[in-house]
Amino acid sequence: MTEARQVRWTTGQGLSIPAARHVRLVADRGELWLHGVRAEPRLLGTVASLTSAHLRTDGDLRSFRRWPADPADESLLAPRPVFESARVTEAGRDRNEAAPTGALVLCGPDGPVITVPFRDVLPTGIPESDVLRASGAEALIRALGLTLQDGPPLDRTQRTAESRVLLRPHRRLLGLAQLVVTMGVASSVISGFAMKEELxxxxxxxxxxxxLAVAATVGFLGSRLAFRRLTRTPLQAGGRSVYDVPGGVAGTQLQFGPDDVVVVRPYEPGEIWLRGPAAGGVTLIELGKAQVHLKDADGTLLAAFDTAELVPAPADADRLRACCEKAGIKVTSGGFEAARTPGVGTRLRPVRGETVWGLTDLEAGLLGPCVDLLCGLAALLGLIALLGPRASVDGFGWLLVDAHLVCLLAVLPGVFGRWWRRKRLLPGW
Known part of the structure; x- marks a missing residue:
């Protein structure tokens, strides 16, 4: 039996955590399978049916937005606020936009089969030269019997075809966001029409x-409750050895297993899922004075941490070594003395208090900019219409008043909470 090769959705924050836990593109026994968050694994093709592979740049990837079916998927296409690394220069951003490491496209005779963005299949700080190897894409391409070729011109037809198969685990969340916004806008428009006509x-x-206002509010509150439930439930080890990071936020830990190495950072809130030794991932951990490096069997850097954060004392290094040995991961010390490189590595402690504002609106369950304000506005307009000077409200009408009032009260705490956190994290705003 051939060894399975895979590319996985590595980084998950907020409501994108299930993607990091479950989304896998696996090449096994000459077949290419896509494992999703909820659905059963889907066969994308076989060695005989896949014909080519090529890369796209970050700039190409950003041009894949399609309205209205795919509006501004900020969890994939917009740059994250960077709190934990040095700000990149404009020239650096331009170089990244033009680098051919934005996405991998696998094609069959009828066109693109899957477009895999590298943005969320890699932990932070991986050198550009190691993107293909560190993501597992190089081994997966080799397992499929393909070689990288120059991609066809990205004209309108090709862009649409590659966009249609773009790996995006958040499609359902995007659909919910569209539905909530549509219902909120429709409710506000109908209420305004009724008041204008003096009905x-x-x-x-x-x-x-x-x-419509009630339905929009229920959808919004449902996503927020899902966020709280997901981020406040500790990740079960599931047979992995657990190393609790000393001196950090409670619950910050590394979990080591044969198939997975998981970095849990509850203050983000987020998780990073790396391939374990049995999946061709982390097989070696090097302890240096400045940094700790996690590498695969070929020596490719998969993740890096500050030594002072991960193993501040010799006893901590012994605990880490014991956890790794159970998972079949070798730990060495003193192998390198290089100084810490700015912007390379994953932090294990927050820099500016709670970094929840590093999440996109979708990941935080807010469904988009000012969606909570939109739900509140729809409820407020309904109240004004029902309690206006010409209103004559009967028993059923009071039920509508109560419904609008409940919707308004339900979204107000989130609105003020968002303002207060932004005021505290961004003084002067």
Missing amino acids: SWPAWPYTVACL
Whole structure:
């Protein structure tokens, strides 16, 4: 039996954590399989049906947005706020945009089969020259019997084809965001129309507007509750050895297993899932004075941490070594004395208090900019219409008033909480 090769969605924050836990592109026995968050694994093709592989740049990847089916997927396409590394220069950003390491595209005779963005299949700080090896893409291409070729011109037809198969685990969340925004806008418009026409209760627009406002608020609150439930439930080790990071935020840990090496950072809140030794991933950990490096069997750097954060004392190094040995990972010390490189490595402690604002709106369950304000506005307009000077509210009308009032009260804490956190993290805002 041939060894399975895989590229996985490595970095997960907030509501994208399930993607890091489950999304895998696996080449096994000459077949290419896609493992999703909820659905059963899907066969994408075989060695005989896959014909070519090519790369796209970050600039190409950003041009894959398609309205209205795929509006501004900021969890994939927008740059994250960087709190834990040096700010890159404009020239550096331009170089990254033009580097051919934005995405891997696998094609069959009928066109692109899968487009894999490298942005979230790598931990932070991986050198550009090691992207293909560190992500597992190089081994996967080799297992499929393919070689990298120059991609076809990215005209409108080709861009649409590659965008259609772009690996995006957040499609359902995007769909919910679109639905909530549509219902909130429709509710506000209908309420405004009813007030302009001076319609008094029991006109049907008030009932429709109320139902839409309630549905939008329920969808928004459901995503927020899912975020709280996901981020406040500790990750179960599932047979992996657990190393608790000393001196950091409670729950910050590394979990070592044959198949997975997981970095849990609850203050982000987020997880980083690396391949374990059985999956061709981390097989060696080098302890240096400045940094700790996690490498594969070929010596490719897969992740790096500050030694002072991960193993500040000799006893901590012994604990780390014991956890790694159980997973079949070798630990060496004194192998290198290089100084820490700015911007390379993953921090294990927050820099500016709670870094929740590093999450995108989708990852935080907010569904988009000011969606909570939109739900509140829809509820407020409904209240104004129902309690206006010409309103004549009966028993059922009071039920609508109560529904609008509950929706308004439900979103207000989130609105003020967002303002307070931004005020505290960004003084002067």
